[in-house]
Amino acid sequence: MAGWANYPRLQAEVFEPNDRVGVRSVVLDNDRIIARGNGKSYGDAALALKLLSTLRLNRVLAFDAENGIVECEAGVLLSDLLKIIVPKGWFFHVTPGTKAITVGGAIASDVHGKNHPTAGCFSNHLISFDLMTASGEIKSCSRSENTDLFWQTCGGMGWTGVVLSAKFNLLKITSSLMRQKSVKAKNLEEIFRAFKENRDWPYAAAWVDCTNADWRGWVLFATHEDAGEKENPPVFFEASKRNVPFFAPSWFLNRISIWVNNYFYFNKKRAEEERVTLDKYFYPLDALQNWNRFYGRRGFVQYQFCLPEENAFDGVRQMLETIRQSKETPFLTVLKCHGERPPEAVHSFPIRGYSLALDFPRTSGIFELVKKLDTLVWELDGKIYLTKDACSAPQMGRVNPAGFGEKKFTSLLRERITLGG
Numbered sequence: 001m002a003g004w005a006n007y008p009r010l011q012a013e014v015f016e017p018n019d020r021v022g023v024r025s026v027v028l029d030n031d032r033i034i035a036r037g038n039g040k041s042y043g044d045a046a047l048a049l050k051l052l053s054t055l056r057l058n059r060v061l062a063f064d065a066e067n068g069i070v071e072c073e074a075g076v077l078l079s080d081l082l083k084i085i086v087p088k089g090w091f092f093h094v095t096p097g098t099k100a101i102t103v104g105g106a107i108a109s110d111v112h113g114k115n116h117p118t119a120g121c122f123s124n125h126l127i128s129f130d131l132m133t134a135s136g137e138i139k140s141c142s143r144s145e146n147t148d149l150f151w152q153t154c155g156g157m158g159w160t161g162v163v164l165s166a167k168f169n170l171l172k173i174t175s176s177l178m179r180q181k182s183v184k185a186k187n188l189e190e191i192f193r194a195f196k197e198n199r200d201w202p203y204a205a206a207w208v209d210c211t212n213a214d215w216r217g218w219v220l221f222a223t224h225e226d227a228g229e230k231e232n233p234p235v236f237f238e239a240s241k242r243n244v245p246f247f248a249p250s251w252f253l254n255r256i257s258i259w260v261n262n263y264f265y266f267n268k269k270r271a272e273e274e275r276v277t278l279d280k281y282f283y284p285l286d287a288l289q290n291w292n293r294f295y296g297r298r299g300f301v302q303y304q305f306c307l308p309e310e311n312a313f314d315g316v317r318q319m320l321e322t323i324r325q326s327k328e329t330p331f332l333t334v335l336k337c338h339g340e341r342p343p344e345a346v347h348s349f350p351i352r353g354y355s356l357a358l359d360f361p362r363t364s365g366i367f368e369l370v371k372k373l374d375t376l377v378w379e380l381d382g383k384i385y386l387t388k389d390a391c392s393a394p395q396m397g398r399v400n401p402a403g404f405g406e407k408k409f410t411s412l413l414r415e416r417i418t419l420g421g
């Protein structure tokens, strides 16, 4: 078993209960276990010697199409929900860059999207959930019931128990199209300026070319298109999928091939404004199934950090400079802007500022670089995203693994940061 980045890997026993009774016996029969959704966390968050897969807890329990509220079991995938909710004029308030995740995974990582300044994280729209605790008891958690457990579970990486089902609010849409604006930026200053000058667009994310001396890039902004009467009801068009059928050789992604890819991506002609489907805008990577195989069997390491607004520009530049001085070249680099975090959402990753996510092939030098990046992020008062982590220093997520949850629910991630290495 492995996370999405195929590093680390281990042999695990996987339990796949299909109802609450089954989950209870797995929880009671095992000393150490962790819930696993669809394994789309990059590192070791959903890895342990014993895994409780939620993929068979896949029933949609209720959908209030009038008010946009859905209740489903924790193993339901966002991709399955989209087929039900979009035709009724609803979308997610918050969605990550892949639709192949479970609702349980969205809660446990408290995922964010490209609209964090206006929409916050998944927990901002979560009404309630049922949680199986270490004793096998089921606790209903919401902002008014078992409040502490509610907030400790959002972003709590599965350490409080197994989310069985959840209820959350949806976003009203009138069209299945997005209006997208593309801004080409010659350097990092222009990328940051574009974010500031386009704050009225609810969605924003930038691609940064790390092989370029000035860190040029594209910043893509978007908003939901208002179809008026024209498109009724909206339809979820899924882009046709291609598959990467086998692991590429480990040399496939190297400084030169990444440079060539970035050159063409940067010079691609784009309309200043265009209409794109929901699927194309939110989930472009899903169109290429198993794209993680490009990195070869050795896998890769994703490093995502967030810096406070006041340190963000200089900090991101220092981080990119440190990467340039190393021999490592990230293949994909994405910058996002983040807003205020509700004070109760203690484990959510984003803080007001900017985050950068970088995918590095797992070379022999990558761990040395991560050490340097960790030191810098720490000095800049930043933090890393635990759902992407596989090898950072234990303090980097700024959570205390002994401070909440139950020992029974221990992943490799939790063990690693508890033991301090």
Ligand SMILES: Cc1cc2nc3c(=O)[nH]c(=O)nc-3n(C[C@H](O)[C@H](O)[C@H](O)COP(=O)(O)OP(=O)(O)OC[C@H]3O[C@@H](n4cnc5c(N)ncnc54)[C@H](O)[C@@H]3O)c2cc1C
Pocket: 004, 034, 035, 036, 037, 038, 039, 040, 041, 042, 045, 046, 054, 074, 075, 095, 096, 097, 098, 100, 101, 102, 103, 104, 105, 106, 108, 109, 110, 111, 112, 113, 114, 157, 158, 159, 161, 162, 163, 164, 285, 387, 388, 411
């Ligand atoms: C291409 C891609 C793009 C991504 N983009 C983003 C992004 O933009 N923003 C973002 O925030 N994230 C992003 N992610 C990360 C992803 O959204 C999270 O890692 C998410 O948690 C994965 O959900 P999953 O169902 O695959 O869970 P898993 O990877 O299986 O598990 C993730 C964590 O959730 C816990 N967990 C899972 N199910 C339960 C449950 N029922 N009860 C308790 N704990 C549970 C696990 O123990 C683990 O700690 C992206 C991932 C990929 C592959």
